[in-house]
Amino acid sequence: MATLTLTELLGAPVFDTAGNRCGRVREVALTPQEDRARVSQLIVRTKAGDRMMPFSSVLSIDGGIRVATPCSEWPPTNGAEGVFLLERDLLDQQVIDVHGRKVVRVNDVDLHQESVANRPVLKVGSVDVGVRGAVRRLLKGIVPMPALRTLLRRIPPRLIPWEFVDLIETDPARRVKLKISHERLAKLHPADIADIVEDLAPDEREAVFETLDEEVAAEALEEVQPKVQKAIVESLDSDRAADIVEEMEPDAAADLLADLPEERTSEILLEMEPKERKEMVELLEFEENSAAGRMTTEYLALPPAATVHDAVETLRQFEGGVESVSTIYLVDAEGKLVGAVPLAKLVLADQSTPLQSLTADPLISCHAGAGEKEVAELFDKYNLLTLPVVDDEGKLTGVITSDDVISLLRAKL
Amino acid sequence: MRLLRRWKTRILIFFAVVGPGFITANVDNDANGIWTYSSAGAQFGHMLLWTMVPTTLALIVVQEIAARMGAVTGKGLSDLIREEFGLRVTFFMMVGILIVNFGNVVGEFAGIAGSLELFGLSKYITVPICAVVVWLIVVKGQYKSVEKIFLVASFFYVTYILAGVLAKPAWLDAMVATVVPPKRELFHRQDYLYMVIGVVGTTIAPWMQFYLQASIVEKGVTRRQYKASQLDVITGCIFTDVVAWFIIVACAATLYVHGYHTVSDAKDAAQALRPLAGDYAYILFAMGLFNASLFAASILPLSTAYTVCEGMGFESGVGKKFGEAPVFYWLYTILVAAGAGVILTPNLPLVKISILSQVVNGIVLPFVLIFMLLLVNKKELMGEYVNSSFYNLVAWATTIIMIGLTAAWFWSLKAGGG
Numbered sequence: 001m002a003t004l005t006l007t008e009l010l011g012a013p014v015f016d017t018a019g020n021r022c023g024r025v026r027e028v029a030l031t032p033q034e035d036r037a038r039v040s041q042l043i044v045r046t047k048a049g050d051r052m053m054p055f056s057s058v059l060s061i062d063g064g065i066r067v068a069t070p071c072s073e074w075p076p077t078n079g080a081e082g083v084f085l086l087e088r089d090l091l092d093q094q095v096i097d098v099h100g101r102k103v104v105r106v107n108d109v110d111l112h113q114e115s116v117a118n119r120p121v122l123k124v125g126s127v128d129v130g131v132r133g134a135v136r137r138l139l140k141g142i143v144p145m146p147a148l149r150t151l152l153r154r155i156p157p158r159l160i161p162w163e164f165v166d167l168i169e170t171d172p173a174r175r176v177k178l179k180i181s182h183e184r185l186a187k188l189h190p191a192d193i194a195d196i197v198e199d200l201a202p203d204e205r206e207a208v209f210e211t212l213d214e215e216v217a218a219e220a221l222e223e224v225q226p227k228v229q230k231a232i233v234e235s236l237d238s239d240r241a242a243d244i245v246e247e248m249e250p251d252a253a254a255d256l257l258a259d260l261p262e263e264r265t266s267e268i269l270l271e272m273e274p275k276e277r278k279e280m281v282e283l284l285e286f287e288e289n290s291a292a293g294r295m296t297t298e299y300l301a302l303p304p305a306a307t308v309h310d311a312v313e314t315l316r317q318f319e320g321g322v323e324s325v326s327t328i329y330l331v332d333a334e335g336k337l338v339g340a341v342p343l344a345k346l347v348l349a350d351q352s353t354p355l356q357s358l359t360a361d362p363l364i365s366c367h368a369g370a371g372e373k374e375v376a377e378l379f380d381k382y383n384l385l386t387l388p389v390v391d392d393e394g395k396l397t398g399v400i401t402s403d404d405v406i407s408l409l410r411a412k413l
Numbered sequence: 414m415r416l417l418r419r420w421k422t423r424i425l426i427f428f429a430v431v432g433p434g435f436i437t438a439n440v441d442n443d444a445n446g447i448w449t450y451s452s453a454g455a456q457f458g459h460m461l462l463w464t465m466v467p468t469t470l471a472l473i474v475v476q477e478i479a480a481r482m483g484a485v486t487g488k489g490l491s492d493l494i495r496e497e498f499g500l501r502v503t504f505f506m507m508v509g510i511l512i513v514n515f516g517n518v519v520g521e522f523a524g525i526a527g528s529l530e531l532f533g534l535s536k537y538i539t540v541p542i543c544a545v546v547v548w549l550i551v552v553k554g555q556y557k558s559v560e561k562i563f564l565v566a567s568f569f570y571v572t573y574i575l576a577g578v579l580a581k582p583a584w585l586d587a588m589v590a591t592v593v594p595p596k597r598e599l600f601h602r603q604d605y606l607y608m609v610i611g612v613v614g615t616t617i618a619p620w621m622q623f624y625l626q627a628s629i630v631e632k633g634v635t636r637r638q639y640k641a642s643q644l645d646v647i648t649g650c651i652f653t654d655v656v657a658w659f660i661i662v663a664c665a666a667t668l669y670v671h672g673y674h675t676v677s678d679a680k681d682a683a684q685a686l687r688p689l690a691g692d693y694a695y696i697l698f699a700m701g702l703f704n705a706s707l708f709a710a711s712i713l714p715l716s717t718a719y720t721v722c723e724g725m726g727f728e729s730g731v732g733k734k735f736g737e738a739p740v741f742y743w744l745y746t747i748l749v750a751a752g753a754g755v756i757l758t759p760n761l762p763l764v765k766i767s768i769l770s771q772v773v774n775g776i777v778l779p780f781v782l783i784f785m786l787l788l789v790n791k792k793e794l795m796g797e798y799v800n801s802s803f804y805n806l807v808a809w810a811t812t813i814i815m816i817g818l819t820a821a822w823f824w825s826l827k828a829g830g831g
Binding site for chain 1: 463486487488495496499501503504633635637725726728805
């Protein structure tokens with residue numbers, strides 16, 4: 001399987017069957033909606049202007065491109081809207097290397113040549129983001145090709161296989177038309193997505209967050225720095241923003257909404273489901289720095305009489321984040337906090353054991369108005385994973401999880 | 414305690430207002446700026462004051478364009494050049510920027526050497542130590558906290574305004590010289606042309622455009638918050654040029670009128686502050702120059718490394734480890750080490766080198782401006798934020814005038830050395 005680079009292909013002469021020169025290759029086009037890798041057309045600069053030559057008419061590539069159809073049959077280019085052009089849309093642009101989990105800039109594109117039914121087929125194999133591609137482009141036309149090839153062989157390539165490349169397209173209409181999605185990006189860990197997104201320009205971030213699935217977008221957004229987080233949410237439509245915010249951990253969502261301009265916050269709240277909206281409004285009323293401002297309202301609470309079996313059943317139904325279920329809380333009929341059962345004890349106990357017999361001693365909790373310093377001290381002193389927050393009457397109102405405390409402390413480092 | 418708290422609040426408010434525009438403007442009055450303006454005043458008295466008004470206008474326009482591009486695209490200038498003009502153009506641009514900025518870095522270390530020599534400290538000791546300090550500040554990620562100290566210390570520039578007033582300059586003459594264009598014969602003088610290019614080159618330095626745009630992007634300024642940045646940029650530019658005006662006037666009143674027409678070292682330049690501080694002028698000057706040099710010496714190599722790596726697609730950022738962004742760190746290290754190294758050459762004419770680097774700035778400026786103008790007028794990039802025709806007029810005029818001045822200077826060189 002021979003490899004050809006985009007730099008070599010651009011500017012290559014095109015000949016018809018009679019051996020007449022029709023023009024030079026100006027652009028290389030893909031039609032991603034049909035095949036993400038296969039070159040579908042070449043734009044050839046002829047005397048009669050730029051023409052779209054279907055790649056199926058190519059007979060051979062090596063030593064000048066030979067084609068079966070006369071150039072008068074090729075349609076004029078007309079803006080080339082429905083295709084992805086390798087030079088215009090890929091070369092020198094930033095793409096996401098999903099495997100290496102970072103944003104990279106494309107120096108050259110490697111095309112793999114195959115043969116199907118005696119006709120050549122070109123497929124994008126990988127993008128070159130290293131020095132080799134850069135040197136090739138800098139020296140092309142200055143140093144003779146054979147000498148350049150020898151030189152390039154000495155430089156180790158830095159290639160990213162095409163299947164690990166995620167394209168960034170900021171125009172929504174084109175994104176839909178060319179079927180550019182972020183399926184591969186979405187499979188990464190939310191924290192990695194967040195790091196990648198932070199490296200992008202605002203429009204590009206918006207593009208990524210518009211295409212990601214809401215749940216993935218929410219998880220990734222939680223991991224993004226507050227400043228960038230705010231910018232992203234402000235750039236999205238209110239209903240899209242609301243969809244994402246609904247999926248976020250309530251405490252993180254509340255922090256984010258509290259940072260936005262008031263008008264924007266209410267727009268987003270209006271688009272939210274009534275239940276989530278109510279919860280969010282309650283959280284927003286707390287001061288951000290108090291225990292209540294840090295807590296999430298997604299936790300597990302059961303009556304004292306419940307058994308391990310009941311707890312496991314409730315756990316199965318639970319939709320909140322995993323970090324808040326490391327402890328299960330016991331509340332009496334009035335909602336007062338009476339006990340806390342660590343998940344580990346639950347796992348080891350028999351199905352019928354009443355939860356009350358598994359509670360950890362002493363029962364640590366803090367008041368909704370407690371300051372962040374007090375919260376951090378409690379976590380440190382009692383080695384907590386979660387800390388229940390109670391109101392004036394001792395009723396459980398929420399839970400602070402250790403990840404929130406770590407973020408808080410890291411912000412002060 | 415309360416007094417302390419009140420001061421703390423005040424300082425906090427100050428930093429909340431100070432944005433990238435003001436910081437850039439402050440770094441603009443670096444060692445190279447001080448040398449160039451001082452020499453301009455000493456050598457030509459008030460004859461260069463007329464450049465201040467058009468240069469300020471051009472500076473505001475150019476910096477505003479850079480800031481606007483940063484806010485609208487969210488990308489650095491070298492990123493944009495790469496994406497719109499391709500690898501080859503970017504490569505040559507980056508090589509050029511690297512050379513020009515290196516000249517500026519050398520100038521900053523010349524400032525460090527010169528300022529500390531006033532205290533009798535040998536440059537063979539001070540320059541290597543400062544190079545290591547600068548390197549460590551950045552590599553250890555402490556730049557942001559040190560920046561605040563530099564900024565506060567930049568208030569030293571106010572001393573030039575005071576010195577300028579106390580020197581009892583010929584106010585009327587200075588005012589007239591600011592608004593009335595100079596005699597045409599002056600433009601036949603090679604040394605005069607050289608200094609005009611230098612003054613413009615130090616005021617509107619090419620690196621500033623890259624630096625400002627990158628700072629705007631880093632700060633996360635968006636289209637919506639852009640108005641505030643605009644104000645920040647304009648205040649910064651005006652502040653820079655007011656200081657520059659006073660440096661020239663102070664040097665004209667203290668050096669030029671007394672027949673000292675060359676500033677050859679820091680001792681000469683320090684005389685400008687004599688009306689304010691008397692025999693202690695040198696202390697004031699040395700501390701101010703040292704701060705300005707160290708400030709710029711930490712920013713310039715870093716900004717250059719960012720610019721080049723972004724354009725060429727290498728990993729960059731002080732948040733990354735050495736192994737993750739080797740090109741970035743090596744480039745930065747080499748710029749600092751080589752910049753300091755050059756200064757260690759014995760008997761180096763520090764001031765001349767510094768001014769030369771600013772003249773090179775002035776010669777390269779039009780090329781940077783051309784790219785900025787092509788980019789900022791691209792509708793698909795800037796949308797409704799493309800330049801207004803007034804902006805285009807000012808920026809293109811600046812470009813053409815700088816090319817003209819450079820051509821005239823080269824012509825005067827060829828025509829027999831003056």
